[in-house]
Amino acid sequence: MPDKKIAILIGPPGSGKGTQAKLLAERFDLKYLGSGDTLRKRIKKPDFTGEKLAKVLEEGSLAPSFVVIKLLLDELEKFKEEKGFKGVVLDGWTRILSEAVFLDEALSWYGWDRDTKAVFIRISPEESYNRLTKRRQCKKCGNIIPWVGEFKEIERCNKCEGELATRIDDNSDSIKRRLEEFEKETVPALEYYRKKEKLFEVDGERSIEKVFEDVLKIFT
Numbered sequence: 001m002p003d004k005k006i007a008i009l010i011g012p013p014g015s016g017k018g019t020q021a022k023l024l025a026e027r028f029d030l031k032y033l034g035s036g037d038t039l040r041k042r043i044k045k046p047d048f049t050g051e052k053l054a055k056v057l058e059e060g061s062l063a064p065s066f067v068v069i070k071l072l073l074d075e076l077e078k079f080k081e082e083k084g085f086k087g088v089v090l091d092g093w094t095r096i097l098s099e100a101v102f103l104d105e106a107l108s109w110y111g112w113d114r115d116t117k118a119v120f121i122r123i124s125p126e127e128s129y130n131r132l133t134k135r136r137q138c139k140k141c142g143n144i145i146p147w148v149g150e151f152k153e154i155e156r157c158n159k160c161e162g163e164l165a166t167r168i169d170d171n172s173d174s175i176k177r178r179l180e181e182f183e184k185e186t187v188p189a190l191e192y193y194r195k196k197e198k199l200f201e202v203d204g205e206r207s208i209e210k211v212f213e214d215v216l217k218i219f220t
């Protein structure tokens, strides 16, 4: 049986790692697991953690690591029981070093540590800032138009022709804070993967297609 493919996508805000993660999952018929979606799903459960988590996320703070790790491990456990599971692309689960360490431990527990690769989508803080302040969202269908490549020229939603507006949550203070968090918290996680020789870097300051070509090279 071939080893399960485990891809861990890491990148600063605006790096497009979510997009790349979904493309990668689709290409190799892997599961896509995003921390954002999973946290939003958890909020819907009206218990203590669900309600507290809703407040924390609303403030724009990071969810505590133990909650993040618990959600991740519950999902991995489900995958382990699933027939035909080929692997998973993980998006947004290793924001800090301790999360990377726990994930590593879990992957070796399940016997999935042989084909694990962490992909760092590198963009400069300036590029990050521009992409976050200039990306737009469709007022009608919610589609997000990234500030990258040909999308910069789009005047109406490419899905429904709806009107576009700058996303309100992308204000400069929260962006600066997220960029600082990345430098302070996530870069040590990157270094951890680098030491284990599991880290692969991709230049993220190009079109989605070009970046994806490089991501594919890592996995083929």
Ligand SMILES: [Zn+2]
Pocket: 138, 139, 140, 141, 142, 143, 157, 158, 159, 160, 161, 162
């Ligand atoms: Zn639209």
